[in-house]
Amino acid sequence: MRLGFFTQPVHPPLKDYRRVLKEDREAILLADKLGYVEAFLGEHITDRAEPITSNLMFIASLCHDAKKITFGSAAVTLPSYHPAMVAGHVAMIDHMTDGRFIFGIGPGGLLSDAEVFENMDIDRSDKMLQSIEMILQIWANEPPYNLKNDYWQTTTERTLNEAIGQGIISTPLQKPHPPIVVTSITPYSRGITAAAARGWDPITSNYVQAHWVATHLPKYLEGLEQAGRPENGSGWRVAKSIFVADDHGKALKYAKSPEGPYGFYFRNIMTKLVGNGRPELFRVRPDQPDEEVTLEQSLDTQVIAGDVDSVVDQILAFREQVGDFGTLLYTGHDWMDPPADRRSMELMASAVMPRVNEALGEREAAE
Secondary structure, eight states: OEEEEEEOOOOOTTSOHHHHHHHHHHHHHHHHHHTOOEEEEOOOSSOSSSOOSOHHHHHHHHTTTOOSOEEEESOEEGGGSOHHHHHHHHHHHHHHTTTOEEEEEEOOOOHHHHHHTTOTTSOHHHHHHHHHHHHHHHHHSOTTOOEEOSSOEEOOTTTOBGGGTBTOOOOOSSSSOOOEEEEEOSTTOHHHHHHHHTTOEEEEOTTSOHHHHTTHHHHHHHHHHHHTOOOSGGGOEEEEEEEEOSSHHHHHHHHHOTTSHHHHHHHHHHHHHHHTTOGGGGOSSTTOOGGGOOHHHHHHHHEEEESHHHHHHHHHHHHHHHOOOSEEEEEOOOOSSHHHHHHHHHHIIIIIHHHHHHHHHHHHHHO
16 A cells, blocks of 8 residues: 555644745655655645645645655536636646646535635536646647537637747646546545546545545445546545654644644534535544534544554554555644644654554455
């Protein structure tokens, strides 16, 4: 199982914006140094707590300093942009990273972003699909394009001058395009099946309860079968909130306290998603009454925390419950205690994952 990194990110809204961006940058550079294989970043325009407004721009600021890690957008909120602009920006990023880029796409889950871009009252998933289809057509076809769908149309017919390069949208370095992934939170997601059938892979969000995460692998395998792709979970990425410390008690105090950074994260996310009609994501069982869902419950059941021994055991139990996924995405949280957060990332890479993979190898050999 591979180790990657994911951050939305989520920070206290009044925290200095410069410090927030510096902290998120440091986390990804550290992940690169420690051997994390991928780093995915979210984006939102209208959220002071989630203030990376362009994950592609942020990746551009990192790609020449982080030498090995593969970057991913998780996700570019396609309904917010014209497809021609996304096609050009992603092509540039793919070249800037020398092909170390994974194109994560999504409809956008933040309602204030939907409102500001006038997407509140439409089917954003449909708009996302029509956007990616146009983007792929732009990359696959010669100018002047002449493309149209329910939301956009694009052409350079009146201005095309191939002799000087005018009217031509750049194409990615990776052919025919970078790998495409979609993020998912929905139980029994049909979108995962449709994505896998198209050749794309899923990322399951870290704030989804494990019993719902377990519904994603069968839907993914269903799509792989439809596409004639190898039917295994190696392309499935699962994000998880994890904190590792040398001292077990200190780890629990930091990551399980409502006043800590993980508590802040879940309070923020739960407020948004419960208000967006998605309280079921945080239920410990499908029929749990919504009034019983609490922040303390989420911290207890959805955050893996402890010393190395405990975290190894918890990750193995989690994977046993949800199914065999290929990449574990360590989720970045606000650095309330930077030395402790750096140490957690170090222990995750140097101590936890080697032991997890050793145990998984022993299980496979026994089978």
